[in-house]
Amino acid sequence: xxxxxxxxxxxxxxxxxxxxxxxxxxxxxxxxxxxxxxxxxxxxxxxxxxxxxxxxxxxxxxxxxxxxxxxxxxxxxxxxxxxxxxxxxxxxxxxxxxxxxxxxxxxxxxxxxxxxxxxxxxxxxxxxxxxxxxxxxxxxxxxxxxxxxxxxxxxxxxxxxxxxxxxxxxxxxxxxxxxxxxxxxxxxxxxxxxxxxxxxxxxxxxxxxxxxxxxxxxxxxxxxxxxxxxxxxxxxxxxxxxxxxxxxxxxx
Numbered sequence: 033x034x035x036x037x038x039x040x041x042x043x044x045x046x047x048x049x050x051x052x053x054x055x056x057x058x059x060x061x062x063x064x065x066x067x068x069x070x071x072x073x074x075x076x077x078x079x080x081x082x083x084x085x086x087x088x089x090x091x092x093x094x095x096x097x098x099x100x101x102x103x104x105x106x107x108x109x110x111x112x113x114x115x116x117x118x119x120x121x122x123x124x125x126x127x128x129x130x131x132x133x134x135x136x137x138x139x140x141x142x143x144x145x146x147x148x149x150x151x152x153x154x155x156x157x158x159x160x161x162x163x164x165x166x167x168x169x170x171x172x173x174x175x176x177x178x179x180x181x182x183x184x185x186x187x188x189x190x191x192x193x194x195x196x197x198x199x200x201x202x203x204x205x206x207x208x209x210x211x212x213x214x215x216x217x218x219x220x221x222x223x224x225x226x227x228x229x230x231x232x233x234x235x236x237x238x239x240x241x242x243x244x245x246x247x248x249x250x251x252x253x254x255x256x257x258x259x260x261x262x263x264x265x266x267x268x269x270x271x272x273x274x275x276x277x278x279x280x281x282x283x284x
Contacts, residue, residue: 033056033058033182033183034056034057034058034059034074034183035074035182035183035186035187036182036183036186037074037077037078037081037182037186037214037215038178038182038186038214039182040053040054040055040078040081040082040085041054041055041056041099042054042056042124043085044124045090046094048093049090049091049093050086050090050093050094050095051086051089051090051093051094052094052095052096052097052124053082053083053085053086053094053095053096053097054097054099054120054124055075055078055079055082055096055097055098055099055117056099056100056122056124057075057098057099057100057102058100059100059102060102061102061103061104061105064102064104064105064108065105067147067150068105068107068108068143068146069142069143069144069146069147069150069194070147070150070187070190071107071108071111072107072108072111072139072143073140073143073144073147073190073217074186074190075098075108075111075112075115075117076111076112076114076115076136076139076140076143076209076216077214077215077216077217078098079096079098079112079115079116079117080115080116080136080209080216081213081214081216082096082117083096083116084211084213084216095118095131096116096117096118096131097117097118097119097120097124097127098112098117098118098119098120099120099121099122099123099124100119100120100122101121101122104119104129109129110139111136111139111143112131113129113130113131113132113133113134114132114133114134114135114136114139115133115136116131116133117131118130118131136209137206137207137208137209140207140208140209140217141206141207141208144190144193144194144197144198144207144217145194145197145198145201147190147191147194148160148191148194148195148197148198151163151167151191151194151195152195155167160195160198160199161199163195164192164195164196164199167188167191167192167195168192168236171188171192171236171237172236172239172241175237175238175239175240176188176237176238177238178238185237185238188233188237189215189230189233189234189237190215190230190233192229192232192233192236192237193215193217193229193230193233196229196232196233197219197229200219200221200227200229203221204221204222205219205220205221205227206219206220206221207219207220208220212228215230217230218230
């Protein structure tokens, strides 16, 4: 599932102690281009989460592959590459476009601005504050479970965060990448203050506004170590029997 931010798809431990993290995107190129800003943010988040997993349990050794059979649009190629991911065949076996890691801060900031503009266009509401109120009300009226419908859940979270981020621009807030999981995004202000509208957005979308705000995770705590894994399976592209979480991916 392309938008399943809270789960890694596959982790393949290597004999040298490194690992290959596989991020799967089952969409066609056309679907990737439907909302470019959303595709960009989801891809960057998933690739960066893959690197957090490598840092936590593999000493930072390994690579992240974005696996798809589609011809990835150029804007998404650039986002994945800058985040550090290579683009691979749909089974993750063959690297088609190597990574070229660079800063993603500007890419993230622009993508959130474009997503906010897209949401206002869909709603037909130009006023930013009214658009945010409308989306929040819609999500409160129909909470979503991230495991049952990850695409709707994470899309809604990012849409609310994008609109809130545009409000923050009034005080010169800008989006940056962080080490948090599964959404490594935050707003930074000129005085150094940091805001995380994604936390509030998650509570609204899940219908859990009465619960305490989530604690920022600097790295996944319970990634399964390679010594617990069985012998690596052939690279057939067959999906794993269980769906691994971003905090606990399976080793093949």
